[in-house]
Amino acid sequence: MTNVNILEANHVSKSYAAHKALDDVSITIPKQSIFGLLGPNGAGKTTLIRIINQIIMADQGEILINGEKLNPRHIEIIGYLPEERGLYKKMKVGEQLMYLAQLKGLSNSEAKKRIKHWLNKLGLYEWAGKKVEDLSKGMAQKIQFIATVMHEPDLLILDEPFSGFDPVNANLIKDEIFELREKGATVIFSTHRMESVEQLCDDIAMINKSQKILDGTKKEIKNAYKSHKYQVDYKGALGPLSSQFSVLDTTTLEDDYAQAVIQTEKGQNPNELLSELITKTEVHGFMEIIPSINDIFITIVEEGKS
């Protein structure tokens, strides 16, 4: 069976008492992609993730993993790093990882091998016999990451993965995540800090107030929300442009250099602007202004309000 999507959520809803946490949310996550589940705090991201992890159950809708209805066997192919995470403080690192690995269905000998591999890889091997309370925060974070990935899950769900990680560890983890993806894993990033994962994600879904407000590939979304503005760096004066272009803003830089933001009409070829600019000034830089995911999110939320 060749299923291109590792996960499909169809019309998932969930309510807590009076509060609706998820309202008819559908998402599709292609295999071996890095998927960004974005939205502000309290939007419903964690609820959706908990449903995928079978910690809670959806009131309505269904979740398919590899085309198969979500069931307890799927626990073993998911690795979950929750936003609220920790370790048993009084337990030794090695024993703790062994316990968590066995809970995910690994055999004793296999778990031993992988624990050794991962501890070596992240430079923590000599800490295996130490209690977690003796570890630094950064080390504990690495241990948590190992616990999430050591059973080689097909689907890796990371809820606010970089909150609390120092920049060095955050980079290390990013590299590991890419490596896992190369080996075939699919990664879901859930975060409210959209700029932190923007460059990582291939696909994105945005959730706001329990509803999905946007999804698609990062490229598609950015294209759809492009505002056809260009940033031009030039030297000297900029002569008046023809009426299809309007200069929105100019900034003077040092040494006679300046920068302008120019609005074009939709569907216009940037070459037209560039060829006109060449006749009017000395062009040093030319770049299309692409909105950030964060900008797009804010735009959509603002639109929704008005």
Add this chain to the structure above:
Amino acid sequence: MKQTFLVLKREYLTRVKKKSFLIATLLIPLLFPALIFGIIYLGSRESGDIKELHVLDESGYFTDKFTDDSYSYKFVEGTKDEAIARVQEEGVYGLLHIPELDLADTSTTRYDNIGFYSETNPGPQVQGRFEGAIRKVLEDVKLEKSGLNAQVIESLKARVSLNTFNFSDSGEAKESDSGLSFAVGYVFGFLIYMFIFIYGSQIMQSVLDEKTSRIVEVIVSSVRPFQLMMGKVLGVGSVGFTQLLIWVALMVTLTTVGFNVLGPSSEMMASGMSPEAMELTGTEEQVLEVKNMLGTIPVTKIVISFLFYFIGAYLLYGALYAAVGSAVDSLQDAQQFMLPIMLPIIISIIALMMVIQDPHSNMAVWLSMIPFTSPIVMMGRLPFGVPTWQLIVSMVLLIGGFIGTIWVAGRIYRIGILMYGVKVNWKTLKIWFTMKV
């Protein structure tokens, strides 16, 4: 199932491997006898202290009639006020004042103008002792006045000690020993009480630790919350069971070794006596006596029932402790929910004292049926003999009881463990209970 076992194993091993477990397991069997002997020793010293007592006897009947050697009696003269003043001055324990009594008047048998004066209230036991002593003297005097001589009076008295018998199933009457039943009932009831408290709060602590260390969400992504809760309850329970087994093994070894060293015949060991009984004895004769007494209580029935009630009580309360641990963020917050759990346990242990005095009273029967109190109370009743149907009803109710509490606790637990910083009260628990996951 496998997951539950893994949780159980972790809970068990992390506890049993701790040094504190080893120390507690070895020390408690030594500590308890030491404590009991200590109390007895203090108690005996207290009563061994002979207190001085002044007696102002205006009736003249009591001279040298008090035989109680806990006190030294000094008969004094003068008025009551003088005597009281002297008692205070000399720091004497108290003054017993007996005014003129008209014993010739047979129309009354009440003498309520006798007084005891002391700095502190002597307590009901001491008061009763004096009342009894005075009554005896007065009765003797009155009997003598009615024309009987001392010898006749002595021969007219009767001393009774009641021997108790139980019907066995074969219809044979067997002599029983209330004193032993009393002790056995109390010890087993108390053991259950102790284990609920110690291990119940350990479950709560364990749930709370997982919540505060924030590992719980990682765990429940691999294990259903109910499996996690049950693994925990069973794991901690196994620790308690292990401790109990070690104590039994320790007692058996110690007494066996003790016996071999002290040197009673090995036939005694071979005769299949319970070693606990041997511990109590010094000589072979006493051993035989204890053996006979043990024969009067249903030992096998008690041991099997004890295991059943021990496990049942533990499951029933363990689940509730787990639910409380899941609902709160700190031990302080747990206090408000602890009282309703502790109340039936405390009622049980108070009732146990009364039950072993009157094991077949209505209260005893009812409390030995209600699942929340039955484990402790039934242990108090069992050595005295309980009708089989009552035992079966009580056990079935207990099974129903712990299935019920586990169900309720499971529903609160699954929500509670994922809730941080929520102000929890009884209403919140009710909402969680009815919430669908």
